[in-house]
Amino acid sequence: RRYYEREGDLDVPYEHTESAYPLGRWLSDQRRAYRAGTMNGERANELEKLGIVWDTADAAFEENLAAARAYYAEAGTLAAPRHATALDRPVGQWLTNLRRPGGLGKDTGRARRRAEQLAAIDPDWNPRLLGWTVDWQRCYTGLHALLDAGNTLEDVQPGVTYRGDDIGRWTARQTRDWAQLNTEQRRRLEELGVRPRAAVRAQKAPARGAAKTEAGKSSEAFQRGVQALRQYIAREGKTTVGRQHVEELPDGTSVRLGVFLSNHKSRRDKLSNDQRAALTSLGLDWA
Template identity: 30%
Template sequence: LALARAFAAEHGHLCIPYRHEKDGFQLGLWLSNQRATGPQLPPERSRALSELDPWWNPPWSTLWQRIYLRARRLPGAGTVTPEQGFPGTSENLGTWLYQQCQNYDSLHPQQQKLLTQIGITAETALRARPRRRNIAEARDQALDHARSYWKQHGHLCASATDTHDGFPIGQWLSNLRVRARRGKLDPAVARQLDAMDPWWAPPWSSDWQRTCYTVRDLIGSGHILAPENAFTAFADELGQWLYAQCVAYPDLAVQQRQQLATIGLTEQTVAAARPNPATESPSLETGLYFARSYAALHGDLNTSPSDRHEDFPIGTWLSRQRRQANLHNSKFTSPYPADPLLTAIDPWWNPPWNADWQINHRAARKLVEDGLDLLPRQGFPGTPDWTGQWLYTQCVDHPHLHPGQQHKLAQLGITAADARTARPRRVTQQASFDTGLDHARSYAARHGHLAVPRSESHNGYQLGTWLADKRKRATNGRLPRNRADALNTIDPWWNPPWGLPWQNAYHAVKA
């Protein structure tokens, strides 16, 4: 309401477009919601808005009201002359006014009353003549608006929804770009636009050109480019865009590279560019950068959703890519666009088996890399409890595994012949608890707590399930004191008397 009051004080009405924002608040959407509430809108709210603008919620469309208000702002408003074809109005507004005269009898009585205030009565409506289109005049007016927009912004890459002094400059330029591509644009108009902005109709997307101009202006105002520092002087979206240009630099048009060179991105500087890991909406290029780095360190892209790499949420990003790839493949026959790029990093980045299998395989591979021989015939001695049990299960199921899984097991030294000789791993109850406790310590060292959801796994170990079992035993008084003390040492609130969701939320806010 405070923002609506400020808008009404400045503009004299509240019939604003749906997408209008004020100080970061979606005022247009808010007013639309108030209108949509209808009779359920509390009377005090309706009164407060009506005091600001009696026609904030007209029985006709708000678009009608906005165009009417444009007519009210005409010089000499109240003296439009329908019988002369509405001279002094723009072509669009004059046409609209003529349509109101034609439909005068079907208008709401209050609409007729409002039109009377600008000189359209029942009598003058009968004598109205259509607005004559003056093409040369309309063109010159549009070019004047373009010139004014260019002086203010330094370019003519307005978005399709942009207006300038009430003129739909974005839509007008968009229409001219279409005509230019078809070779139907008036050369005289093209010359004038080219003189203002040579890239007003670029062969690449207007969004690219508009963003390039935005970055140019920011650098001109003092922003430091610093590709090697992840473009941190720029907002997240612009930083992502700049890094994407560095990745795509060899494939850009010569003229694009020339424009980037003027802001400091050259063939030499793009080589040192890094993406910002703190981004909220990672671009594909940013995600691929950290995916390559992660795979270079771990040998694959077997991540859990909570995994981070160099402060980048690699687990969350890859989980999103897998969901989008699976959804894409269910709807289209063409491959998911990012699939070839991620497959080049890890052929099994989105395997047909579940992610837990991948994580368990990585845990076993780490043991092999550390020098341990996996001996199926002896029950996998030297392996942790959970990994040993998992390996034995794979041996039992070996004939039914996917060929890709069999191949990955062969990388660990477990062939079909080895699998047939496998014996189960014998584990004592204490050894089983110690394994879980080791995973709990590792998890807490990384996250600072043991508020682990039941579904959470840690390095292939079902830590969430293990802790849920220990909480249940502790609640029922069946968990030995020494084991409870060991867990309390790691996290005093591993089994809070309030619900685990509260504890999870607390740690999220703390983080």
């Protein structure tokens, strides 16, 4: 009742809690009881006065939507592979089904509402409407995350992965097949500094000065990562960092520390002696 008085309806997200009480889950249970015919009339009337929607299809959608929110919080995208799960739900297959023609339901009002709910989580939840595949969207998100973590494009070579996708190989393929990309794909990649292969070669021609500049950027990114790790260890007293952890430096810089460590561990054979020494001094045995 408190939720209804505040919000004016009982459109409660499945994962919502009210003063630590799992209200969304409780309402889902009430809908199941109503469908099974085990709810008494008095309780049903009370809930109907507050505007409960008994439609079990909507209830199931809300539960899956909660899983989609959880997946997005972890992955930064709803371009989930089919096998992806979240909150013990097959969110990848669920999203795949929704993207199919008519997947949002035959009722146009309901379909529009569901699309809006998904877009509120991730505006690009259905990449096919934009002219590219779910896999492309997921890898683009992965490249964005790697660059946000302080890596440069030079760092993202074939073999560099993000959540199981080889982002280095994918990026190389984009530069090679640039002519096959649509205008919006090119624009997004250009914002990340990705260029067609011919343009990259032309940029590398003058070379030495540019190479030094790129090396300098890579060195700066490494130093920021070390600074973030040192700060994390001082605060937490451990070197174990979750892959999605972001560390805020005093100057306001955000460092994706978990990604930084994962990438450097996978490429430790390419680290310089100074870089190895810096990481070893902080207690990273693998360096």
